[in-house]
Amino acid sequence: xxxxxxxxxxxxxxxxxxxxxxxxxxxxxxxxxxxxxxxxxxxxxxxxxxxxxxxxxxxxxxxxxxxxxxxxxxxxxxxxxxxxxxxxxxxxxxxxxxxxxxxxxxxxxxxxxxxxxxxxxxxxxxxxxxxxxxxxxxxxxxxxxxxxxxxxxxxxxxxxxxxxxxxxxxxxxxxxxxxxxxxxxxxxxxxxxxxxxxxxxxxxxxxxxxxxxxxxxxxxxxxxxxxxxxxxxxxxxxxxxxxxxxxxxxxxxxxxxxxxxxxxxxxxxxxxxxxxxxxxxxxxxxxxxxxxxxxxxxxxxxxxxxxxxxxxxxxxxxxxxxxxxxxxxxxxxxxxxxxxxxxxxxxxxxxxxxxxxxxxxxxxxxxxxxxxxxxxxxxxxxxxxxxxxxxxxxxxxxxxxxxxxxxxxxxxxxxxxxxxxxxxxxxxxxxxxxxxxxxxxxxxxxxxxxxxxxxx
Numbered sequence: 001x002x003x004x005x006x007x008x009x010x011x012x013x014x015x016x017x018x019x020x021x022x023x024x025x026x027x028x029x030x031x032x033x034x035x036x037x038x039x040x041x042x043x044x045x046x047x048x049x050x051x052x053x054x055x056x057x058x059x060x061x062x063x064x065x066x067x068x069x070x071x072x073x074x075x076x077x078x079x080x081x082x083x084x085x086x087x088x089x090x091x092x093x094x095x096x097x098x099x100x101x102x103x104x105x106x107x108x109x110x111x112x113x114x115x116x117x118x119x120x121x122x123x124x125x126x127x128x129x130x131x132x133x134x135x136x137x138x139x140x141x142x143x144x145x146x147x148x149x150x151x152x153x154x155x156x157x158x159x160x161x162x163x164x165x166x167x168x169x170x171x172x173x174x175x176x177x178x179x180x181x182x183x184x185x186x187x188x189x190x191x192x193x194x195x196x197x198x199x200x201x202x203x204x205x206x207x208x209x210x211x212x213x214x215x216x217x218x219x220x221x222x223x224x225x226x227x228x229x230x231x232x233x234x235x236x237x238x239x240x241x242x243x244x245x246x247x248x249x250x251x252x253x254x255x256x257x258x259x260x261x262x263x264x265x266x267x268x269x270x271x272x273x274x275x276x277x278x279x280x281x282x283x284x285x286x287x288x289x290x291x292x293x294x295x296x297x298x299x300x301x302x303x304x305x306x307x308x309x310x311x312x313x314x315x316x317x318x319x320x321x322x323x324x325x326x327x328x329x330x331x332x333x334x335x336x337x338x339x340x341x342x343x344x345x346x347x348x349x350x351x352x353x354x355x356x357x358x359x360x361x362x363x364x365x366x367x368x369x370x371x372x373x374x375x376x377x378x379x380x381x382x383x384x385x386x387x388x389x390x391x392x393x394x395x396x397x398x399x400x401x402x403x404x405x406x407x408x409x410x411x412x413x414x415x416x417x418x419x420x421x422x423x424x425x426x427x428x429x430x431x432x433x434x435x436x437x438x439x440x441x442x443x444x445x446x447x448x449x450x451x452x453x454x455x456x
Contacts, residue, residue: 022444024348030437031350035359035430038421040296040327041217041224044288052280062276065256074279078230080286081215086208087232089239092279093246096194096216098272099229100128103212105270106231106241107188109134112394113161118147118173119410121166123368125192126377133389134161135398138371140407143317145330146173148409152181159398162188167196167206168369169419170222170296170327174319175201175209182210190214194229197222198293200323207232212242217278222292222325222424223285225278240265246272292424296326299426303329306435310442313342329420330363336415342445343418349437351420359421363414370414372404 021027036043052073061067064074074092082090093099109115111133117125120141129136139155142148145168152163165178175191182189189210193199197215199206207213212235215221217228233239244251249269250258259265301321307313316330333339343362346352353359358366368374375381380402382388389395404411420434 020440020443022345022348022440023350024345029348029350030440031430031433033350034352034354035350035434036423036425037353038327038359038423039219039224040222040292040424041285041288042219043423043425044285044292048284049281052284053277056276056280064273064276064279065252067276071276071280073276073283074274077274077279077283077286080283081230082232084286084289085205085213085232087213088234089236090230090232091239091242091246092274092282093229093231093272094274095227095272096214096218096221096229097124097128098246098270099214099216099231100124100190100192101131101270102242102246102272103190103214103231104128104132104134105245105267106212106233106238107162107190108241109161111389111392112159112398114157114159114398115161116147116152116155116163118164118166118168119371119407120145120168120369120414121164121192121371122194123374123377124194125164125166126371126374129164130377130389131383133392133395135159135389135395136377136402137399138402138406140409141413142409143314143332143413144171144173144319145169145316145413146171146319147178149174149177149181151407151409152178156181156185156187160185160187162190164190164192165210166192166194167199169330170196170199170325171316172196172199172201172206172319172323175204175206179209188212194218194221195327196325198289199325201320202323206323208234211235212238217282217285222296222327223282223289225281225285228274228278228282229272230274241267245269293325295424295426296422297324298326299431300324300326300329300422302431303422303434303438307331307438307442310438313438313442327422327424329422330417331420332413332417334416336362336364338445339416339418342441345441345445346418346437349440351434351437361419363417363419366414366419371402371407371410374402378402378404 023029059069078090113134114137115129117136126136140151191210191213193207194216212233214231244267247269249267314332351360380390
């Protein structure tokens with residue numbers, strides 16, 4: 001080999017080495033532009049939403065039950081959303097939290113009852129249970145990051161009244177197995193689909209497996225009006241109770257007037273009605289939802305396919321990959337230290353958002369999504385300062401511990417897992433950058449088997 005050939009070969013090798021040098025060690029990052037913020041429904045907003053909201057304002061009729069020129073946007077949204085999910089009824093409300101409260105009220109949850117909830121959830125789930133005077137009972141999760149059916153069975157007591165299955169981080173939980181347990185034990189099943197609108201299991205939409213399904217349309221969700229929620233059901237009585245509870249405590253007839261002559265519907269309302277402005281926006285967002293989900297799913301599974309050559313990076317178990325909405329990617333590593341190193345190295349490669357938003361983080365930093373981070377739960381806090389609902393005689397001895405260690409499988413997964421939101425607007429270049437960053441970091445960290453190259 002000539003001197004020129006050796007020099008050429010050396011330069012080529014140096015370029016490859018420089019390209020693969022980790023940013024955390026002074027190399028060039030995979031990308032210098034922040035990733036898009038993780039707001040799926042927002043990226044599809046445009047003229048159609050503006051037109052829909054403007055029509056309501058021009059009609060000067062933003063209240064759903066009466067107005068100068070009632071547009072019936074909320075009623076239409078309920079019909080269209082129920083049809084999309086595959087249920088008979090829907091009740092639109094002001095928030096996902098409002099949907100939880102309304103659903104549990106319709107299901108008659110209250111003092112003297114236990115409700116099983118997962119270790120991976122959002123604070124609103126336990127808040128709704130506690131605010132109604134019932135007691136939450138934690139059940140562990142499995143590698144799907146959803147309720148483990150075997151752990152649910154262990155938590156059932158004579159005081160158990162129902163189960164809340166939360167379809168977390170965009171992917172459906174094991175709805176069929178949990179539904180079978182609920183039916184066999186005579187318990188209600190409430191599906192929390194706040195983070196999984198448009199998801200499905202074997203072609204059946206989440207929200208249609210349980211007695212009631214709830215959804216959120218807050219800013220972070222797959223479809224959004226900034227805030228909003230909805231519950232769906234196939235049960236007429238539950239629908240009537242939910243309709244009454246979300247309003248003034250009584251059902252309404254076709255003209256919007258309160259129905260006062262039905263004693264079994266003399267309830268207490270919460271004023272969670274959805275307004276016409278948000279309903280008009282959500283009708284448009286619902287039409288766009290399938291496209292939003294397809295975009296996230298396509299991006300996520302392209303990245304997942306690239307990660308398949310790194311068996312040490314364990315991809316989240318999917319109950320139904322086709323039914324995954326794709327809005328979050330979760331990867332579990334061999335130990336907590338590896339997860340932290342990989343996360344830091346990826347962030348150095350530019351796999352993050354800025355200045356706001358949460359992207360590419362170890363799940364122990366995922367705030368109120370983790371049961372042991374909810375201080376008011378761990379310490380049995382109360383609004384009245386006297387211990388409600390823990391101090392009610394009917395609740396004596398119910399619940400158990402909420403401290404870290406109560407759900408060991410979840411604890412281990414949180415410590416070893418890194419979560420990356422998948423925006424609905426990722427370009428092919430964005431995906432390439434994410435894949436390149438993973439390949440750089442995982443080749444250095446995992447192929448060596450010791451982590452020495454990342455720690456340098």
